[in-house]
Amino acid sequence: MEMISIQKIEQPKQKPDIHGIPFGTYFSDHMFLMDYVKGQGWINPRIVPYGPLHLEPSAMVFHYAQEIFEGLKAYRRADGGIQLFRPIENIRRMNNSAERLCIPEIPEDLFMEALKQLITLDSEWVPSEPNTSLYIRPFIIATDPHVGVHASHTYIFCIITCPVGSYYPEGMSPVRIMIENRDVRAVRGGTGYAKCGGNYAASLRASESALAEGFSQVLWLDGVYRKNIEEVGAMNVMFKINGKIVTPELAGSVLPGITRKSSIELLKSWGYDVEERTLTIDELIEAAQNGTLEEAWGTGTAAVISPIGEIRYEGKDYFLGGNTAESLNVIGPLTQKLYDTLTGIQWGTIEDSNNWIEPVC
Numbered sequence: 120m121e122m123i124s125i126q127k128i129e130q131p132k133q134k135p136d137i138h139g140i141p142f143g144t145y146f147s148d149h150m151f152l153m154d155y156v157k158g159q160g161w162i163n164p165r166i167v168p169y170g171p172l173h174l175e176p177s178a179m180v181f182h183y184a185q186e187i188f189e190g191l192k193a194y195r196r197a198d199g200g201i202q203l204f205r206p207i208e209n210i211r212r213m214n215n216s217a218e219r220l221c222i223p224e225i226p227e228d229l230f231m232e233a234l235k236q237l238i239t240l241d242s243e244w245v246p247s248e249p250n251t252s253l254y255i256r257p258f259i260i261a262t263d264p265h266v267g268v269h270a271s272h273t274y275i276f277c278i279i280t281c282p283v284g285s286y287y288p289e290g291m292s293p294v295r296i297m298i299e300n301r302d303v304r305a306v307r308g309g310t311g312y313a314k315c316g317g318n319y320a321a322s323l324r325a326s327e328s329a330l331a332e333g334f335s336q337v338l339w340l341d342g343v344y345r346k347n348i349e350e351v352g353a354m355n356v357m358f359k360i361n362g363k364i365v366t367p368e369l370a371g372s373v374l375p376g377i378t379r380k381s382s383i384e385l386l387k388s389w390g391y392d393v394e395e396r397t398l399t400i401d402e403l404i405e406a407a408q409n410g411t412l413e414e415a416w417g418t419g420t421a422a423v424i425s426p427i428g429e430i431r432y433e434g435k436d437y438f439l440g441g442n443t444a445e446s447l448n449v450i451g452p453l454t455q456k457l458y459d460t461l462t463g464i465q466w467g468t469i470e471d472s473n474n475w476i477e478p479v480c
Contacts, residue, residue: 175264188258196467216313293428294335303342311372354417355379407437414451424458
């Protein structure tokens, strides 16, 4: 494995007040870069001061969207150490995305070493306040200066980081979501299971409409029948219906979330029946109407667990936990337990009995 060179910043930036910045807006001192050239492979791994990338206007990423990304976090423990939560899952998911987008895969050991060296160098940027972390964004972009539809022959792999607090300004509070029945995000056979920008770009029109009406997220239906629940804009989704946990199956159009996977493993260890299957909007609405829809939550790296308090479908609002507006501010007990357990493991206050934690320093 080629050694990673390090160029330190001459004048470190002033760190922001972690409680006063929106999620994902203020970036750390350094970034990791590596180049790919066809015939040579991945070359020149390096850590350099955070700054602009030099790209030709004809770089293929701008014209054909050949790019992928990931999202994970580094956590500060009470003893001052820093750790990652299941990073190998992110590395492998990124390589799965790479295969779908015809991008060369990153060797797992090199990817992991790049993460650890970058976080160690910028360790002072990992905040220690409650419910804060260092968000990590690895991404790969196609850089061939060519206008023509084919896979690029050159790429840049980059990792940037930023200190963050809660993903939602309201914190761990139930969110309102709107079910979208006009636009679709992804279809089976497409790129829904890959983490690429095109999936998120396709979601923006519906998301903007939902935000204008006071909703935090869009809940997507399948792209063919427009009746099967898939995922929330930035999260996978789970429902507690009549005592059982139901979540949409991974069938090619839903992102295989790491928080989703971890939640399922925890729920099964607690004795819950977890059904990964097709869930229709009609079944969900019926459960909301008859009171068997007990809890609902989203799962994702950014928010971890996000309780859902209200669902709007075809102009009608459905409230969870009793189907009354008063229940909107109530966090379900299982939702809270999942959040407390996952964040406890991530910050090191709960024992990691599943070997999910990767120490950094």
